Amino acid sequence: MIWDAVIVGTGPAGATAAEVLTGAGWSVLMLEKGRNHLLSLEPPFAPLGHISNDELKFMRRHFLGPDPWLEPRTFRRTEVDGDRLETGDVNNLPSTVGGGGFHADAKLPRFRDADFKPLSTHGPVAGASIVDWPVDYDEMEPYYAAAERLIGVAGEVGTNPFASWRADPYPMPPGPDMYCARLTAAAAEDMGFHPYRAPTGVNSVEYDGRPACNNCGFCGYFGCPIDAKGDPVAPLRHALRTGNCEIRDECVVTDVILDRTGRRARGVRYLDGTLAPHEVSAHHVILAGGAFETPRLLLQNELGNPDLVGRFLQFHFQTYVLGMFAERLHGHRGRSVTHLMDDPIVPDGAAMDAARDAGLPFLRGGIVEHGAAGHPILEGIHLPHGALHSQLMMQSMTRDCMAVFTMQGEDLPQATNRIDLDPHVRDVYGLPVGRATYAPHRHEIACAQHWAPRLEAVMRAAGAQNTFWTTSPPIGGSMADRPGGRTPISRHIMGGARMGDDPSASVFDRWQRLHGVENVICTDSSVFPTSTGYGPTLTIVALAIRASRALAGLDPLRSTRPR
Amino acid sequence: MTLSPLEELAWRTRIEGSRGVPERERLGPIPGRQSEYRTGIAALGADFSTVDPAEQDARLDANPEFRDLLYEHVVEGAYAAPEYGGNRDLRGWYAIGFPGDVQPRGYTDAEVEGKSEAESENEAEPTADEIPADQRSVARAARPAGPRAEET
Numbered sequence: 001m002i003w004d005a006v007i008v009g010t011g012p013a014g015a016t017a018a019e020v021l022t023g024a025g026w027s028v029l030m031l032e033k034g035r036n037h038l039l040s041l042e043p044p045f046a047p048l049g050h051i052s053n054d055e056l057k058f059m060r061r062h063f064l065g066p067d068p069w070l071e072p073r074t075f076r077r078t079e080v081d082g083d084r085l086e087t088g089d090v091n092n093l094p095s096t097v098g099g100g101g102f103h104a105d106a107k108l109p110r111f112r113d114a115d116f117k118p119l120s121t122h123g124p125v126a127g128a129s130i131v132d133w134p135v136d137y138d139e140m141e142p143y144y145a146a147a148e149r150l151i152g153v154a155g156e157v158g159t160n161p162f163a164s165w166r167a168d169p170y171p172m173p174p175g176p177d178m179y180c181a182r183l184t185a186a187a188a189e190d191m192g193f194h195p196y197r198a199p200t201g202v203n204s205v206e207y208d209g210r211p212a213c214n215n216c217g218f219c220g221y222f223g224c225p226i227d228a229k230g231d232p233v234a235p236l237r238h239a240l241r242t243g244n245c246e247i248r249d250e251c252v253v254t255d256v257i258l259d260r261t262g263r264r265a266r267g268v269r270y271l272d273g274t275l276a277p278h279e280v281s282a283h284h285v286i287l288a289g290g291a292f293e294t295p296r297l298l299l300q301n302e303l304g305n306p307d308l309v310g311r312f313l314q315f316h317f318q319t320y321v322l323g324m325f326a327e328r329l330h331g332h333r334g335r336s337v338t339h340l341m342d343d344p345i346v347p348d349g350a351a352m353d354a355a356r357d358a359g360l361p362f363l364r365g366g367i368v369e370h371g372a373a374g375h376p377i378l379e380g381i382h383l384p385h386g387a388l389h390s391q392l393m394m395q396s397m398t399r400d401c402m403a404v405f406t407m408q409g410e411d412l413p414q415a416t417n418r419i420d421l422d423p424h425v426r427d428v429y430g431l432p433v434g435r436a437t438y439a440p441h442r443h444e445i446a447c448a449q450h451w452a453p454r455l456e457a458v459m460r461a462a463g464a465q466n467t468f469w470t471t472s473p474p475i476g477g478s479m480a481d482r483p484g485g486r487t488p489i490s491r492h493i494m495g496g497a498r499m500g501d502d503p504s505a506s507v508f509d510r511w512q513r514l515h516g517v518e519n520v521i522c523t524d525s526s527v528f529p530t531s532t533g534y535g536p537t538l539t540i541v542a543l544a545i546r547a548s549r550a551l552a553g554l555d556p557l558r559s560t561r562p563r
Numbered sequence: 564m565t566l567s568p569l570e571e572l573a574w575r576t577r578i579e580g581s582r583g584v585p586e587r588e589r590l591g592p593i594p595g596r597q598s599e600y601r602t603g604i605a606a607l608g609a610d611f612s613t614v615d616p617a618e619q620d621a622r623l624d625a626n627p628e629f630r631d632l633l634y635e636h637v638v639e640g641a642y643a644a645p646e647y648g649g650n651r652d653l654r655g656w657y658a659i660g661f662p663g664d665v666q667p668r669g670y671t672d673a674e675v676e677g678k679s680e681a682e683s684e685n686e687a688e689p690t691a692d693e694i695p696a697d698q699r700s701v702a703r704a705a706r707p708a709g710p711r712a713e714e715t
Contacts, residue, residue, distance in 0.1 A: 050564060053666060056644065056647060060639065067573045069576065070572070087590065176672035177675070177676050178676070179676055179677060179678060214666070214668070214669025214670070215670040215674070215675050216666050216669045226666070226667070250567060250569075274568060328660075332661070333675045334675035376655075376656070376661050377642045377643060380641065380642055381638050393659045394659055396659060396660070399661075400660070428569055428589065
């Protein structure tokens with residue numbers, strides 16, 4: 001059998017491609033290297049019952065994979081660190097049917113108009129390779145709308161003054177505000193910030209046959225036990241219902257097979273869960289393993305522009321501002337984050353002054369998420385043992401009394417930040433593991449240093465008695481203890497195979513086809529030319545809809561800007 | 564739910580140690596939790612449970628690696644879901660006012676948005692044991708064997 005498309009990876013990027021292509025009548029085989037805990041692969045594709053609200057399983061036992069001993073990654077900051085500093089979890093996203101969407105808390109903001117043309121809007125920065133995207137916001141708007149309908153996004157229009165235009169309202173109204181975000185959002189507004197209810201891929205009402213969220217609180221880093229999170233169960237279920245889609249889990253793709261011309265792919269080779277090799281034929285190969293694994297697969301196969309594959313790896317540079325309150329905030333109820341604010345993305349006078357002082361043309365931070373803290377095992381492990389332990393656990397300073405701002409700082413693309421193949425370390429499949437070489441640009445550090453004290457002031461105005469800040473990766477801050485360690489923990493990974501029109505300056509073209517091998521398409525965030533200061537998922541999904549519709553010969557989506 | 568063959572390889576290696584088996588030594592030799600516990604417990608002395616608390620602390624502090632491993636597992640036992648064998652009768656969660664898994668009841672919108680009604684959290688929160696065990700979550704009984712194995 002020759003499949004119309006074989007898709008490598010079942011996260012938001014692969015699931016979206018499968019939804020569009022099966023809807024167009026294509027036969028699609030999805031290969032997922034992790035296990036399936038998401039949904040039955042037989043009609044009616046119901047939940048499997050594997051998801052429970054269990055901190056141990058999800059947070060401490062690699063339930064969603066990858067197990068860092070079976071599939072390690074390696075990390076170093078620069079070549080000066082030698083071959084590697086760390087071996088194990090390097091900003092891992094889940095390796096499971098559903099991928100990163102499985103554990104995400106599903107904040108799904110759109111990028112802004114300027115985010116697609118950062119070079120023309122803001123100009124270059126020394127030491128970074130800032131480029132415009134080969135697509136603009138006006139073209140993307142209907143794909144964003146389609147992505148919001150597909151996943152089911154709850155949000156409100158008109159409260160974020162920095163947002164670009166949209167043709168339609170969100171498919172659902174927002175869910176309830178978390179108590180601590182009400183406190184911090186009110187304080188932020190008083191101080192001139194512009195908080196708004198986060199667009200969230202969690203049902204506030206019944207949607208697409210899935211129930212409304214019942215606020216159980218196990219959202220970020222967990223799976224949804226009742227299917228109220230739409231990503232990625234909605235696109236996968238749609239694809240399976242067409243009868244045109246097959247998902248094979250525990251199948252790790254090792255090779256993209258080219259024909260004799262070297263200009264067309266004819267299928268892939270993979271190893272199953274017993275390490276037995278298989279080969280499948282397909283008219284198209286869609287890479288959707290994420291911005292770490294896709295560049296790694298290209299490098300293993302020596303595919304794509306060898307000067308560029310793996311380069312311009314971007315993580316968001318996260319700044320965490322922690323506020324300890326005298327009262328209990330019950331952040332364990334409801335969604336993990338309910339408010340965002342974009343102010344640090346659009347530099348004000350003070351930010352421009354700080355940029356000038358740092359010798360930079362601008363400072364572009366990222367969205368600030370208003371959220372709360374963690375779970376009891378995490379709290380317990382960071383508290384001292386002995387007689388004080390029980391008392392501190394009852395007071396729960398770092399769980400029930402802590403509010404957290406997370407700024408997803410824009411991470412400028414640098415050629416030296418890259419994925420390559422580790423020269424020595426192999427995974428359980430016998431393949432060289434991916435190695436990240438990553439150090440932030442001084443722009444990211446200046447941004448954190450500028451915004452963190454301002455966000456601490458908001459925390460204090462909201463009622464926090466003590467505030468601290470730190471970053472991932474660490475640069476200091478007011479927190480002596482740096483729980484993030486040396487490897488970034490943003491779980492947002494972008495770049496590594498940027499897209500563009502010029503084959504000498506990009507790996508994929510504007511339709512996300514590999515320059516030189518056009519039936520290899522990448523629908524994940526590897527293609528992002530820049531990182532912006534927004535979570536990547538909605539843009540991954542919108543781009544995947546656009547690329548997949550073009551691939552299947554469907555008409556482009558269009559929308560009209562309201563006057 | 565059972566472990567996949569590869570997951571079983573990983574957990575057996577962590578628990579039993581690599582023991583010179585080539586497929587377990589891909590990233591270098593691993594002593595294994597069982598061996599760490601045997602050595603660590605032996606070093607505490609056979610009379611550990613009968614000596615006074617200050618002496619117990621001193622002996623634990625003399626072996627910080629084992630102390631930290633033990634502490635991590637004690638915290639996991641105390642505050643993880645009771646199905647793993649610790650947190651019996653939800654006492655770990657009661658003690659700290661943590662409600663645990665509240666499916667399928669969840670929280671009302673008012674409970675999410677509002678200030679905690681009572682500072683006595685044990686009364687303010689719906690607790691997991693007010694919900695019949697078989698309804699708390701469809702999956703509470705279906706957990707991977709690996710974590711359990713590591714705790715034993």
